[in-house]
Amino acid sequence: MLGVEVAGLGRSFTTASKFRKRGPLVEALHDVSLAVEAGEVHGLLGPNGAGKTTLCKILSTVLLPTSGTARVMGHDVVSETAAVRRLVGIVFGGERGLYTRLTARQNLRYWAALYLLPGPEANRRADELLERVGLTDRADSRVETFSRGMKQRLHLARGLIADPPVLLLDEPTTGMDPVAAREFRAIVHELRVEGRTILLTTHDMVEAEAVCDRVTLIDRGRVLATEPPRTLGRWLSQFGRIDAEGVDEALLNEVAAVDGVGATACNADGSVRIEIAADGAAAVVLAHLVAAGVTSVRTSVPSLEEVYLQLIGGRGLDV
Amino acid sequence: MVWAAVRFQLSNSRRTPGDVEALATVPLLTAIFLAIMLNSGRDDLIGHAVIGPVLMAMSVMALNVAGEIIQSDRYAGTLELVIAAPANIVVVLWGRVLAVVALGMLSLVEAWLVAWLGFGIVIEVPHAGVFAVILAASAFAMAGTATLAASLFVLTRRGFAYRVAISFPLYILGGVIVPIAFLPEWLQPLSRLVYLSWSADLLRASLRPEPVTGVALGLLAILALAFASVLMGRRLLAWVVDRVRSDGTLAQV
Numbered sequence: 001m002l003g004v005e006v007a008g009l010g011r012s013f014t015t016a017s018k019f020r021k022r023g024p025l026v027e028a029l030h031d032v033s034l035a036v037e038a039g040e041v042h043g044l045l046g047p048n049g050a051g052k053t054t055l056c057k058i059l060s061t062v063l064l065p066t067s068g069t070a071r072v073m074g075h076d077v078v079s080e081t082a083a084v085r086r087l088v089g090i091v092f093g094g095e096r097g098l099y100t101r102l103t104a105r106q107n108l109r110y111w112a113a114l115y116l117l118p119g120p121e122a123n124r125r126a127d128e129l130l131e132r133v134g135l136t137d138r139a140d141s142r143v144e145t146f147s148r149g150m151k152q153r154l155h156l157a158r159g160l161i162a163d164p165p166v167l168l169l170d171e172p173t174t175g176m177d178p179v180a181a182r183e184f185r186a187i188v189h190e191l192r193v194e195g196r197t198i199l200l201t202t203h204d205m206v207e208a209e210a211v212c213d214r215v216t217l218i219d220r221g222r223v224l225a226t227e228p229p230r231t232l233g234r235w236l237s238q239f240g241r242i243d244a245e246g247v248d249e250a251l252l253n254e255v256a257a258v259d260g261v262g263a264t265a266c267n268a269d270g271s272v273r274i275e276i277a278a279d280g281a282a283a284v285v286l287a288h289l290v291a292a293g294v295t296s297v298r299t300s301v302p303s304l305e306e307v308y309l310q311l312i313g314g315r316g317l318d319v
Numbered sequence: 320m321v322w323a324a325v326r327f328q329l330s331n332s333r334r335t336p337g338d339v340e341a342l343a344t345v346p347l348l349t350a351i352f353l354a355i356m357l358n359s360g361r362d363d364l365i366g367h368a369v370i371g372p373v374l375m376a377m378s379v380m381a382l383n384v385a386g387e388i389i390q391s392d393r394y395a396g397t398l399e400l401v402i403a404a405p406a407n408i409v410v411v412l413w414g415r416v417l418a419v420v421a422l423g424m425l426s427l428v429e430a431w432l433v434a435w436l437g438f439g440i441v442i443e444v445p446h447a448g449v450f451a452v453i454l455a456a457s458a459f460a461m462a463g464t465a466t467l468a469a470s471l472f473v474l475t476r477r478g479f480a481y482r483v484a485i486s487f488p489l490y491i492l493g494g495v496i497v498p499i500a501f502l503p504e505w506l507q508p509l510s511r512l513v514y515l516s517w518s519a520d521l522l523r524a525s526l527r528p529e530p531v532t533g534v535a536l537g538l539l540a541i542l543a544l545a546f547a548s549v550l551m552g553r554r555l556l557a558w559v560v561d562r563v564r565s566d567g568t569l570a571q572v
């Protein structure tokens with residue numbers, strides 16, 4: 001059985017304004033199809049406004065689709081909402097979704113009741129999860145005194161309260177520092193080992209590559225492709241970028257002529273940026289720079305938008 | 320589930336003085352009513368002076384908290400998550416409102432103290448059993464009405480204006496401030512549809528020494544109206560929630 005199955009899913013919004021009852025139609029999702037195997041960690045990768053949150057909301061039954069179907073463990077999200085609600089755990093990124101005036105423990109116990117757990121089990125489960133996300137020491141402090149990372153961990157515990165077989169994680173690591181994000185990924189890994197189906201949205205390619213079994217790329221409501229994470233890894237190295245200081249014009253022209261170098265540009269601070277568009281070119285460029293005595297060099301991974309631009313512009317992806 | 324909601328709301332209200340601020344108005348209102356009634360020589364209306372502010376405070380608190388729950392849950396991003404959970408939102412709301420109504424019973428203590436300390440009147444409750452039962456039934460009905468009102472608050476973001484618009488006609492019809500007998504004749508049957516009219520009558524009667532009549536009928540009316548409002552609230556909320564799920568306006572603040 002598929003953990004999550006989405007077929008021909010569409011969702012549009014009418015943007016009502018003060019003066020007109022119905023403004024232009026925004027198509028947040030267009031003919032989206034997606035299959036997530038039970039037990040799979042599936043990434044949904046897309047830039048802002050791609051429709052990731054919209055898909056998560058439809059799967060969590062708080063938003064109705066305008067066309068197509070979506071199923072969670074075989075249950076339709078529109079006609080079998082009650083069954084779907086029992087199966088899905090929801091973790092939205094950001095600081096919202098918690099009762100900040102209450103303690104972590106009070107929050108979890110309340111949510112346990114909302115997931116219809118009997119009292120003793122609710123208490124046991126709350127303690128267990130507090131332990132798991134490392135909040136036992138702060139269990140009885142009010143959530144408003146928590147740091148962002150702690151709130152996010154509590155949010156994860158909240159999503160796990162009913163021990164759901166399917167988890168929707170909508171940009172769960174936004175705002176976390178790198179250490180917290182790494183810990184979070186370790187937890188995602190554990191959840192996978194436990195056999196849960198996870199749909200994780202992100203716009204971070206590194207994150208998608210690190211935790212997902214497969215990744216679906218979406219943009220402006222449309223699915224572009226579903227890829228294994230190693231493809232992302234290849235793109236990351238293929239489309240890297242190099243920033244260097246103290247590069248004169250002659251040297252810049254020299255590296256720009258190297259095979260596989262994309263655009264070059266001068267940054268506002270006087271350094272230059274060299275974009276790499278092919279595997280192996282980075283090493284050649286670095287060799288040139290070092291040979292010319294440039295030592296202040298920084299390489300970084302491209303953003304999702306840059307990769308999209310390269311792929312779609314260069315027909316690297318069939319769309 | 321109801322118990323969890325009650326406990327949750329009690330902890331929450333401890334940190335939200337707004338939920339119980341109606342309690343602050345009770346001593347003043349009681350004092351004003353008592354002063355008016357004593358000065359006009361209507362000692363027989365002392366019951367009105369005490370019961371009126373108490374019922375007003377309790378029902379104001381119920382309506383306020385229903386609006387507040389929807390508004391603050393929407394703001395905190397938890398409203399969506401509550402709807403995504405398997406529990407029925409009506410039960411959750413009803414439990415949370417009931418907790419605040421129970422706190423509202425403190426207003427009774429306030430009114431009693433004002434009468435005693437301020438006016439030297441010791442109000443006795445000759446029919447304490449009737450009084451307690453009717454008060455408890457009224458609390459259930461208040462939570463029911465507030466649940467019904469909550470659907471309105473889910474639909475719109477202007478909860479406050481509606482709260483005021485709902486509550487005042489309720490007091491008038493419910494005979495909380497002036498006895499129903501003073502209302503125009505055509506309004507009187509209508510006021511029988513408001514549980515407050517039955518509550519106010521019976522609570523006042525239980526403060527008087529003569530035997531209370533019509534307790535069973537009144538109690539039945541209050542409970543039936545409470546039950547009807549919860550059922551209606553359930554239907555209306557289900558409809559409203561479906562509507563915001565289809566419009567995509569659930570999470571908008």
Ligand SMILES: Nc1ncnc2c1ncn2[C@@H]1O[C@H](COP(=O)(O)OP(=O)(O)OP(=O)(O)O)[C@@H](O)[C@H]1O
Pocket residue numbers: 013014015026027028046047048049050051052053054055203566567568
């Ligand atoms: N309730 C709504 N009403 C109107 N338009 C909406 C609503 N929700 C989403 N949209 C629109 O749908 C599109 C997709 O939004 P969505 O929130 O799903 O994107 P996202 O991929 O989650 O983006 P982000 O990375 O910024 O979180 C956007 O154009 C957004 O403006």
Ligand SMILES: [Mg+2]
Pocket residue numbers: 052053054170171
């Ligand atoms: Mg989003």
